[in-house]
Amino acid sequence: MGYRAGMLPFILIAIIIFIASYSYIAHTNETSPFERVDRLFANVDNENSPGAVIAILQDGEVIYSRGYGMANLEYDIPVTPETIFHVASVSKQFTAYAIAQLADDGFLSLDDDVRLYVPEFPDFDETITIRHLIHHTSGLRDQWELLAMAGWRLDDVITREHILKMLKHQRELNFTPGEEYLYSNMGYTVLAEIVEQVSGKSFQEWTDENIFKPLDMHNTHFHSDHRHIVPNRAYSYAPLREGGFQKSVLNYANIGATSLFTTVDDLACWLLNFDSHVIGNERVFNTMLQQGRLNNGERIDYAYALQVVDYRGAQLIGHGGADAGFRSYVGRFPENGFAVVVLSNLSGISPQQIALDIADIFLDEILEPEESPTDIQERRRRENNVLPDENYNPTPQQLLAYTGTYYSEELGTFYTIVLHNDGLVATHRRHSDIELTPIINEWFSGKQWWFRTVEFVKDSRNNIEGFRLSGGRVRNIWFEKR
Numbered sequence: 001m002g003y004r005a006g007m008l009p010f011i012l013i014a015i016i017i018f019i020a021s022y023s024y025i026a027h028t029n030e031t032s033p034f035e036r037v038d039r040l041f042a043n044v045d046n047e048n049s050p051g052a053v054i055a056i057l058q059d060g061e062v063i064y065s066r067g068y069g070m071a072n073l074e075y076d077i078p079v080t081p082e083t084i085f086h087v088a089s090v091s092k093q094f095t096a097y098a099i100a101q102l103a104d105d106g107f108l109s110l111d112d113d114v115r116l117y118v119p120e121f122p123d124f125d126e127t128i129t130i131r132h133l134i135h136h137t138s139g140l141r142d143q144w145e146l147l148a149m150a151g152w153r154l155d156d157v158i159t160r161e162h163i164l165k166m167l168k169h170q171r172e173l174n175f176t177p178g179e180e181y182l183y184s185n186m187g188y189t190v191l192a193e194i195v196e197q198v199s200g201k202s203f204q205e206w207t208d209e210n211i212f213k214p215l216d217m218h219n220t221h222f223h224s225d226h227r228h229i230v231p232n233r234a235y236s237y238a239p240l241r242e243g244g245f246q247k248s249v250l251n252y253a254n255i256g257a258t259s260l261f262t263t264v265d266d267l268a269c270w271l272l273n274f275d276s277h278v279i280g281n282e283r284v285f286n287t288m289l290q291q292g293r294l295n296n297g298e299r300i301d302y303a304y305a306l307q308v309v310d311y312r313g314a315q316l317i318g319h320g321g322a323d324a325g326f327r328s329y330v331g332r333f334p335e336n337g338f339a340v341v342v343l344s345n346l347s348g349i350s351p352q353q354i355a356l357d358i359a360d361i362f363l364d365e366i367l368e369p370e371e372s373p374t375d376i377q378e379r380r381r382r383e384n385n386v387l388p389d390e391n392y393n394p395t396p397q398q399l400l401a402y403t404g405t406y407y408s409e410e411l412g413t414f415y416t417i418v419l420h421n422d423g424l425v426a427t428h429r430r431h432s433d434i435e436l437t438p439i440i441n442e443w444f445s446g447k448q449w450w451f452r453t454v455e456f457v458k459d460s461r462n463n464i465e466g467f468r469l470s471g472g473r474v475r476n477i478w479f480e481k482r
Contacts, residue, residue: 033361034064040354041068050237050245050325050346051079055264056358057339060275062268071234071345073245084219084233084261085343086250087328088321091222091260092188092305093288094207094270096134098195100287100304101210101280103130107198110134117197118190120164124173130194132177133187135292135302139173142473143186143257146170148450149469149477150411151430155324157226160254163189169410174475178295181302183473185257188305192256203255214279217266222255230261234345236325248325248347258323264341267330271339274332289317311356313368320352329355336363392438396422402456406466406479415479426451450474 037054044051051069055062067079103110108117110131115121121128124139132138143163144154150166152158167186174182192203199206204222212220223230238248252259274285288304301307306317311333318331329351332339340358342351360367402424405416416427417436424436424444434451436444442456450471457465466480 036361037064037358038066038068040357044069044346044349047076047078048073050234050344052342052344052346052349052351052354053079053081053083053085053264054343054354054358055081055268055341056362057268057271057341058362059337060272062265065264065268069346071232073235073237079234079345081264082219082232084230084263085328085345086223086234086236086252086258086323086326087260087262087267087330087343088258088323088326089185089305090267090319090321090328090330091255091258093319093330094211094222094260094305095188095191095195095203095256096304096306097211097280097284097288098203098206099130099134099191100284102195102198104281104284104287108194114190114194117194120168121190122168122170124170126173126177128177130191131292133184133191134304135181135300136183136187137178137181137292137294137300138184138187139175139177139179139182140167140184140186140190141170141174141475141477142184142471143167143189145450145471145474146186146411146477148448149408149471149474150413151428153430155249155251157251157253160189160192160224160256163254164193166411169412171410172476172478174473176295180294181292181300188257189254190256195256211270211279212266215266215269215273217262217269220260220262220266223259223261224253224255226251226253233261234326236323236345236347238325238347245346250324250326252323258321264343267341267343268339271330271332271341274334311359311367312370314363314366316359318352318355322347327351331355331359333359333363336366338363392440394438399424401464404464405482407482408469408477408479410477414482426454 041052045068047070049069051067053067056064065081067081067083069079071077071079071083102108111129114128114130128138143166146166147158195203195206204224207222236248236250237245240246273279288306289308291303291308292300301309306319309316314333315335316331316333318329320329325345325347327344327347327349329342340355342355344351396419399419403417403419405414407414418425418427426434426436426446434446434448436446436454439445444454446452452472453470455468457467459465464481466478468476468478470476
């Protein structure tokens with residue numbers, strides 16, 4: 001039976017509508033925001049790579065949560081939203097909350113001298129307050145760089161006792177308290193000690209009782225014992241230049257600045273509490289968002305372990321973390337009711353950038369157009385490093401004057417400077433040799449993150465007395481020539 005000619009236009013129209021509808025649905029599915037998010041993890045979303053996990057929150061609800069890649073490559077365990085991660089410096093906001101809550105309860109004042117609560121804290125002839133520690137304006141040298149300078153490997157077992165002993169022997173600050181902002185993990189280790197002194201409880205007990213249990217964060221704890229077995233935890237990895245991965249071992253046994261173990265679901269509970277106040281109150285969370293001020297009145301971005309910045313015209317409140325192969329970022333756009341958590345066990349991933357990419361996907365029509373990026377890293381390099389003098393090229397004979405053994409009382413360690421292949425090399429029993437490159441008169445640079453610049457100091461007779469060693473967050477550690 002044939003079709004009547006008059007029906008053909010209707011059939012053609014129906015076919016066209018069907019094709020158009022199918023194309024629209026296919027296109028919509030292909031470019032859905034969740035698919036676009038998944039594509040951000042395409043290079044790790046397989047059984048042969050460490051991975052990541054995300055949680056996306058909108059208007060008080062988790063709208064998407066998913067894991068990518070593997071939590072453990074040796075046993076083929078995938079990452080899921082229930083996988084427990086070490087979140088490094090994301091830990092700090094919980095320490096800051098503890099201080100803000102104890103201050104609100106009247107147990108301490110933010111302007112108290114730290115030595116009221118930590119008697120063994122060194123006397124630097126300067127008053128360092130709790131507020132200084134919170135905003136990284138104390139001038140305290142950073143614990144990780146101090147330990148590395150002293151010969152520690154960062155995959156050693158490092159406890160809070162080790163760190164506080166290192167602090168006890170410090171004799172100088174990076175700068176006068178309040179004069180500058182310079183990130184210092186040491187400050188948050190001290191804050192955890194203050195919580196214990198004030199509350200009479202261990203830091204783990206206080207945070208468990210006052211934060212994690214009330215918020216139903218059942219898979220979260222501060223990890224103070226590297227031997228503690230944690231079911232369903234992720235292990236950390238680093239990429240190899242020739243391909244593949246290697247373990248990035250983490251044995252930290254210290255808390256306050258780091259060592260929070262948690263999941264994206266638990267962190268979502270924490271983020272939602274900024275509005276619901278299941279724990280804390282409006283005063284406490286207003287305090288958490290108070291940005292620090294320097295002695296000259298200048299306001300800095302850093303609040304209570306939360307960075308308050310502008311991103312494409314919207315307020316972004318967040319913080320990242322990096323230890324061993326673990327990378328993390330937690331960020332909120334409070335004016336837009338939007339938040340993102342990104343956790344990873346691969347050092348090659350940038351969770352903060354991924355979080356911003358996710359924000360671009362969901363908030364693109366709300367946010368202002370993107371501006372051309374500024375090379376912040378290069379600017380900071382120019383600001384923080386001594387510019388080289390191309391005419392400074394000492395001969396091997398001249399370099400001999402710098403050779404010898406040098407000792408730091410503050411670190412309890414020796415370095416030996418030797419002449420090798422017509423250049424200076426710094427040697428240490430526990431570190432690989434460090435080549436020193438001449439910069440300007442009496443200044444040399446090393447390629448380690450904790451051994452950046454060496455300034456040799458001469459006496460009135462032009463003899464070398466010693467050198468001052470600086471890294472990125474440690475300045476002017478004195479080494480005397482022996």
